[in-house]
Amino acid sequence: MKVAPFSYHDPENLPKGLELLAGLEHARLLAGGQSLVPYLAFRMQRCDHLIDLNGVSALSGIHEQDGRLVIGAMTRQREIASSPLVSQHCPIAQDALHLIGHIATRTRGTLGGSLSNMDPSAELFGVSALHDATFHVQSVRGGRDIAVADWAETFMKPAIAADEMLTSVSWLPWPKGHGHAFLEFSKRHHDYAIVAAGALMTVDADRRINRAAIMVIGCGIAPTRLIGAEALVLGQRGSSELFAEAAHEVATLAAFPDLFAHQGYPRRFVSADYRRQLGLVLARRAMESAYAQSISIQKRH
Amino acid sequence: MDQFVMESDPPAKRETIPDLRRTFPLKVNGEPRVVTVEPRVTLADVLRDHLGLTGTHIGCEHGICGACTVLIDGVATRSCLTLAVQAEGRAVRTVESLAAADGKLNALQQAFRNNHALQCGFCTPGILMSFTDFLARNPHPSEAEIREVLSGHLCRCTGYAGIVAAIKEAASAPAIAGEGDHAKRGGGGA
Numbered sequence: 001m002k003v004a005p006f007s008y009h010d011p012e013n014l015p016k017g018l019e020l021l022a023g024l025e026h027a028r029l030l031a032g033g034q035s036l037v038p039y040l041a042f043r044m045q046r047c048d049h050l051i052d053l054n055g056v057s058a059l060s061g062i063h064e065q066d067g068r069l070v071i072g073a074m075t076r077q078r079e080i081a082s083s084p085l086v087s088q089h090c091p092i093a094q095d096a097l098h099l100i101g102h103i104a105t106r107t108r109g110t111l112g113g114s115l116s117n118m119d120p121s122a123e124l125f126g127v128s129a130l131h132d133a134t135f136h137v138q139s140v141r142g143g144r145d146i147a148v149a150d151w152a153e154t155f156m157k158p159a160i161a162a163d164e165m166l167t168s169v170s171w172l173p174w175p176k177g178h179g180h181a182f183l184e185f186s187k188r189h190h191d192y193a194i195v196a197a198g199a200l201m202t203v204d205a206d207r208r209i210n211r212a213a214i215m216v217i218g219c220g221i222a223p224t225r226l227i228g229a230e231a232l233v234l235g236q237r238g239s240s241e242l243f244a245e246a247a248h249e250v251a252t253l254a255a256f257p258d259l260f261a262h263q264g265y266p267r268r269f270v271s272a273d274y275r276r277q278l279g280l281v282l283a284r285r286a287m288e289s290a291y292a293q294s295i296s297i298q299k300r301h
Numbered sequence: 302m303d304q305f306v307m308e309s310d311p312p313a314k315r316e317t318i319p320d321l322r323r324t325f326p327l328k329v330n331g332e333p334r335v336v337t338v339e340p341r342v343t344l345a346d347v348l349r350d351h352l353g354l355t356g357t358h359i360g361c362e363h364g365i366c367g368a369c370t371v372l373i374d375g376v377a378t379r380s381c382l383t384l385a386v387q388a389e390g391r392a393v394r395t396v397e398s399l400a401a402a403d404g405k406l407n408a409l410q411q412a413f414r415n416n417h418a419l420q421c422g423f424c425t426p427g428i429l430m431s432f433t434d435f436l437a438r439n440p441h442p443s444e445a446e447i448r449e450v451l452s453g454h455l456c457r458c459t460g461y462a463g464i465v466a467a468i469k470e471a472a473s474a475p476a477i478a479g480e481g482d483h484a485k486r487g488g489g490g491a
Contacts, residue, residue, distance in 0.1 A: 007340070
């Protein structure tokens, strides 16, 4: 199908973009367009006004600031995938990016677009959860920061007002040499993940885990940090038994049964049990892989 | 892409349908062009229906099949997911730009011919454009890297073995490096 008519606006700077967003009714922001354009074409979504942010260069870029890695909302996925700063501080983002779409969609797709679209399978939302992200939103009324845990309001909707725009995201870097692993299962290569899991880990000289971040996506409307699992593995030496026990937390997540009962949502045919089992397995494997990596990195030092 | 129904506010009712068309310049295969279209029209439709460049194929119209891939400022992009107005002032390259004016195939096209890498040819233009970008950035890819990029394209008749062989052959030909626009310009997303 073809997109229904809309008025097109292409602001050349952020203040102009925010002004348009505040003043226009039934407006949508266009970032990379790799999800929104097909939604519009299938008429699953409609808008009267489309505000194209591709001309707002201030929204792109990656830099360090106050000990955090700050990434502009319009930064392309391909740029993040090849950024030395990301590779140094948040390498799991690059593991995840290789699972997102294809090269020709990553050249257009953006970090902010993915986070604002908030598909429950969005890998970059999962990476943001692992790196304790802060989301910076702006409107004509001013700006504010939102912690990653508070970003989701409901299914595919962030907790921001209609006149607010995500302008940048900051990730908390992990130290050089940490172990990281991002694993997902999908029906086809590069398709939407049904479930994915990620883990970050560091170990001490005695190979005991002294820091861990573990999360799953596809098990809720937003990524879920496995806080219990993180606490359980601390101070322990890694083993398949330990990680299997830690991963068991996935089975206890309350959101499971009815989450994907949303009207028409295709992944609904994946049963809660199937999803739970995938979560258990992928979380365990992600922990095993991140642990093995942190051990092998430490050997070299 | 998966389909699901989103709940959203219905758009406001309009008394009359306003003229939303915009007129803008862009460069297509090196030539300056000016088009007048509604902003809802995709770049793929403008290339085919307004500029007569039917080498760019439209398959799935939601970014999966890869047939519509073109270069915008040297970067491989799905033209079905790009609004034509977004190409204002930009340089678009389609499959028609690959062969020489006398019809002589370029190295990548010739490699496809040598390796029987196409039958019906529907998917071929998109694959050629994706690899024009990719080989310019990464002139000596491994087979795994080739297959990774090729996974962004669906071929329903030839099979992928011949395509992989063609790309390997092209990658070893000296002529292929520097084929993409961005090799000179430094690339970067639009």
